[in-house]
Amino acid sequence: MAPQTIWLLIVLGAMAIALAVTPVARWVALRIGMVDHPAPRKLHARPVPLLGGLALYLAVLLVLVILEDRYNLHQLASVLLGATAISFLGIWDDRWGLRPLIKLAGQGVIAGAVMATGVMIGLFPWPALNALITLLWLVGITNAFNLIDNMDGLSGGIGAVCAAFFLLLAALNGQYLVGALAAAVLGACLGFLRYNFNPASIFMGDTGSLFLGFLMAVLGIKLRFPNNVAFVTWMVPVLVLGVPIFDTVLVVFSRLRRGLNPLTMPGKDHLSHRLVRAGLTHREAVLILYLVQVALGVLAMFIAMAGAVESYLIGGLVGGMALWALGRLERPPFWDGK
Numbered sequence: 296m297a298p299q300t301i302w303l304l305i306v307l308g309a310m311a312i313a314l315a316v317t318p319v320a321r322w323v324a325l326r327i328g329m330v331d332h333p334a335p336r337k338l339h340a341r342p343v344p345l346l347g348g349l350a351l352y353l354a355v356l357l358v359l360v361i362l363e364d365r366y367n368l369h370q371l372a373s374v375l376l377g378a379t380a381i382s383f384l385g386i387w388d389d390r391w392g393l394r395p396l397i398k399l400a401g402q403g404v405i406a407g408a409v410m411a412t413g414v415m416i417g418l419f420p421w422p423a424l425n426a427l428i429t430l431l432w433l434v435g436i437t438n439a440f441n442l443i444d445n446m447d448g449l450s451g452g453i454g455a456v457c458a459a460f461f462l463l464l465a466a467l468n469g470q471y472l473v474g475a476l477a478a479a480v481l482g483a484c485l486g487f488l489r490y491n492f493n494p495a496s497i498f499m500g501d502t503g504s505l506f507l508g509f510l511m512a513v514l515g516i517k518l519r520f521p522n523n524v525a526f527v528t529w530m531v532p533v534l535v536l537g538v539p540i541f542d543t544v545l546v547v548f549s550r551l552r553r554g555l556n557p558l559t560m561p562g563k564d565h566l567s568h569r570l571v572r573a574g575l576t577h578r579e580a581v582l583i584l585y586l587v588q589v590a591l592g593v594l595a596m597f598i599a600m601a602g603a604v605e606s607y608l609i610g611g612l613v614g615g616m617a618l619w620a621l622g623r624l625e626r627p628p629f630w631d632g633k
Contacts, residue, residue: 302474305362306482313354313486320346321497329390331498345389347487348503352382354483370472373412374513380405381509385502395558406433414516418525433512439539440508446567447493449581453538453588454507455484460535460592461514464599473517480510493578511536520599527606534595538588541617542566569629
């Protein structure tokens with residue numbers, strides 16, 4: 296069977312599982328009281344179940360177990376075990392709460408264990424530097440999806456867009472295992488969005504956002520470009536994951552500028568919140584961020600096939616626009632400057 300056919304079956308299978316399992320997860324969450332209650336810094340006005348991330352996890356895991364052969368599952372074993380550990384860390388945080396530093400330490404340990412199995416960036420000739428960048432990437436992207444999970448349908452929708460581009464890039468570069476994992480994530484996110492898009496009847500919680508972010512980080516590392524050089528292609532996963540990365544930089548920059556701890560409780564200072572503050576509805580803000588991520592994904596695909604000069608011209612342009620946006624979003628109508 297052709298890889299493209301298997302990937303399509305994986306997408307459809309993961310979507311079907313997510314569609315079937317998410318209502319069950321919602322029922323269980325309500326039964327055990329695992330809900331997100333309204334608060335001054337939150338947008339919802341009623342308690343919302345939190346176990347949506349478990350549905351995402353099960354959809355990805357089950358579809359790969361069912362549709363992948365044993366050899367490929369063995370190849371993916373370390374990634375799936377790491378994703379499982381991250382999911383249980385998220386469940387613990389959703390149910391009982393974890394201090395930010397303890398959560399970061401747990402993520403670091405899990406990332407280190409996965410790195411020991413060979414999931415490693417190979418950009419530089421110095422192994423220690425590659426290991427450090429890999430650790431920062433894994434923990435950073437994991438938390439970027441955790442941070443962007445601040446509005447109905449945002450993290451799941453951005454995850455679907457990113458996974459779709461990872462799948463396309465895998466298809467163009469003959470990356471079968473990366474394609475299978477990206478297809479599973481894409482299908483799971485699409486199925487989950489049926490219940491998570493505004494107005495959401497269930498949230499993914501840290502269980503889902505940490506799981507999703509970890510898999511995205513791994514996909515960015517595992518993707519290879521045999522027809523281009525690392526000096527160029529390092530920009531590809533950065534652009535594919537551009538919206539979560541920019542949102543994280545914006546929040547950290549803004550909080551440090553105001554003398555706040557970036558690891559404090561969630562606030563309404565994220566990119567999506569600022570778009571709503573400027574006059575957009577919640578749905579409009581989320582859809583615009585989907586479109587921005589699609590545009591960045593298209594640029595990433597061009598860079599994957601382009602030479603160094605063209606790639607760095609585009610990368611420089613995107614970087615310049617990001618710096619401009621960073622300053623502009625700190626002023627009215629997006630923010631009051633305080």
